[in-house]
Amino acid sequence: MNEARHHVVVVGAGFGGLEFTRALAGAPVRITMIDKRNHHLFQPLLYQVATTALATSEVAWPIRHLLRKRKDVTTLLANVTGVDRAGKRVLLDDGSAVAYDTLLLATGARHAYFGHDEWEPFAPGLKTLEDATTIRRRILLAFEQAEREADPAKRQALLTIAIVGGGPTGVELAGTIVELAHDTLRGEFRNIDTRQTRVVLIEAGDRILANFAPKLSDYANKALERLGVTVELGRAVTRCDAEGVVFGDKQLAARTILWAAGVAASPAAEWLGAKADRAGRVLVEPDLSVRGSPEIFVIGDAAHVLRPDGRPVPGVAPSAKQEGRHVAATIKARL
Known part of the structure; x- marks a missing residue:
């Protein structure tokens, strides 16, 4: 693989991250996909696993299998602990780091217990x-x-x-x-x-x-x-x-x-030292980039995105996928 190619790092293999990676196919880039789990989860049907209607294998698929035909994509199983914006590196829990030219954070949301x-x-x-x-x-x-x-x-x-x-x-x-x-x-x-x-x-x-x-x-x-x-x-x-x-x-x-009462965004805003809303979602620019770092994008449940009517874009899979396609088109245009 040509190491001189523009390096795109994607953190999170959910709906947004995978759709972004799919939409970036054919671009003159190399992609590194990082996720703390080895599977993509079809979250909308997770409640059926919880109530015995479906088996776990029916809502989870290995990330490597989904990307097996994409020779431009390297998959890493790792926990991200931070982002060095100045050095353009993603920091991992084992002390190592992955350098990037462009970074996409699609890290989703977690439970929120309202201070309890x-x-x-x-x-x-x-x-x-x-x-x-x-x-x-x-x-x-x-x-x-x-x-x-x-x-x-x-x-x-x-x-x-x-x-x-x-x-x-x-x-x-x-x-x-x-x-x-x-x-x-x-x-x-x-x-x-x-x-x-x-x-x-x-x-x-x-x-x-x-x-x-x-x-x-x-x-x-x-x-x-x-x-x-x-x-x-x-x-x-x-x-x-x-x-x-x-x-x-x-x-x-x-x-x-x-x-099932509330969610908070992943620690993406903390990693970036970026402004966030009350739920912890990064306040992104209209092109979904982070203010002051046009090479960093945040999508899905980790991003605070407003619709033309001023209301927030809902945290659902179709929204994350649309945002992923939009960022992929933006990167292609820049290249």
Whole structure:
């Protein structure tokens, strides 16, 4: 490979990073793809892994396999710890560094507990394959423990699942967990009736799916209630522990709590020393570059991008892919 070629480093093999790499095919560059995991994750279906509907292999694909025909791409499994903007290097956790001519950060988002990180052990979020398998194990073990529990109150707590956050992830989890309990597992236990499982969706706002039109939120709310989900609105969670959750003036005994209430951007802004919004997303220029460093771009959930109407671009896969294509076109034009 020609080492003199313009070197593009991509951090993050999610939707945005892979689409950028695909769109840059044929350009006179060499590309290094860095990710802390060896697989690309189809995150929109992660909730189905968490609720036993899909196997992990159905939503995760090896990055090397996806890029096997791209001889211009080198894939590295590594943890990024920072970016040396002056030296144009990506810093790795083993003390080494990867030099770049152009850098794309497509590092996604992580859970946000609104200053209560101590809740995470009791209320896992759903962002990674490991998260999904953890949630699946907790749900299934709760049923197994309920099968052996003689105390009615403790049994009901084991059969109560609280989901914090009424966004798309929370709504998807609530619906599929009800289906799991009421249909999939029906008749498989002898001492409990899984149809007695109580799924409670807790949303601090006045409606679920707040980013959707009100009539769609109302439709989803009614659909969940028809399935048997209890939807609690207008009260924020103030405590999560091994016994359950407290929201407003209500206390809910639940042995399984799932967190779907908020996300924060990856540490990209910290790596760059760049300005960020309240969620930690980098405030990028209109061409998605970083102010003062036109050779650095940030896309996807790690970037704060505004639409023409002034509203932020939603953190969904199509947006990240479009941004990836846009940056690829920008680099091609520069070259």
